[in-house]
Amino acid sequence: MEKILLEVQQSEEAQRIDKLLTLKIEKLSRNFIQGLFENESIKVNDKFVKSKYKVKVGDKIEVDIPEAEELRVEPEDIPLNIIYEDEDVVVINKPQGMVVHPAPGNYNGTLVNALLYHCKDLSGINGVIRPGIVHRIDKDTSGVLVVAKNDNAHNHLAAQFKEHSIKREYYALVEGRIKKEGGVINAPIGRHVNDRLKFAVVKEGKHAVTHYEVLEVYGGYSLVKCRLETGRTHQIRVHMSFIGHPLVGDTVYGLKKQKMAQTGQVLHAKTLGFIHPKTNEYIEFDSELPENFKRLLEKLRKI
Secondary structure, rough: EEEEEEOOOOOHHEEEHHHHHHEEEEEEHHHHHHHHOOOEEEEEEEEOOOOOOOOOOOOEEEEEEOOOOOOOOOOOOOOOEEEEEOOOOOEEEEEOHHHHHEEOOOOEEEEEEEHHHHOOOOOOOOOOOOOOOOOOOOOOOEEEEEEEEEEEHHHHHHHHHHOOOOEEEEEEEEEEOOOEEEEEEEEEEEEEOOOOOOEOOOOOOEEEEEEEEEEEEEEEEEEEEEEEOOOOHHHHHHHHOOOOOEEEEOOOOOOOOOOOOOOOEEEEEEEEEEOOOOOOOEEEEEOOOOHEEEEEEEEEEEO
């Protein structure tokens, strides 16, 4: 068991202890820290406290982190929409609501669980939790992504992602009428200064560029096509919010009270193009907008 000892400084006074620990111990997620409180693994001045406890200057915090359990991800017979498959790669059209890979507290029902059932081989570069996963899209983002079936394919694809040579286009429904036909958002993205679970445009962030094109404009909404030049976490969601047009359904970076009832952001990874790791030929895949996305657009066109 690992033990971490901390003492609260003047600048940290009156913060909730769970938020403080998320900032101070970056290797632990907030969900994991919440679990430590539930298991009475966190003390302040030798007494167990709740996650909402507000710290005081001089408080001595003791965090006991249990030994990591051996992780085992089980194959599950979950239907997959496979666009293309060969001995090196499999291209999937992921539905909205499916998590790409397991994480603490969520080891079932993910794309990886489904892949382990449907594929005999997946690259092992990312270990037990993320076999074959070269890139990700958010749980509530639907659309196309490629999975590597062996290490050679994984390395080849990973190099293309690093070089930003892979074509990735998304369709997004955003708040407000965008008056321009399109534009380029060149703004660095990093962790939010006040909320480590979020990302934001920050001066010290990583280089991030999104190209967008307005496809349709409705009453108070716009349909845009976004092409990623870089691939930062939540990039489209952060960038569109940054220019004042957050994604419909995005309660993290957009409107807290949504005008339309949506489960998650209206964002679809529509096109993916890359050099095949074995043939060295460029191949491109396109996925149809999901039915809920199409129905929403049809509704807006009638307004």
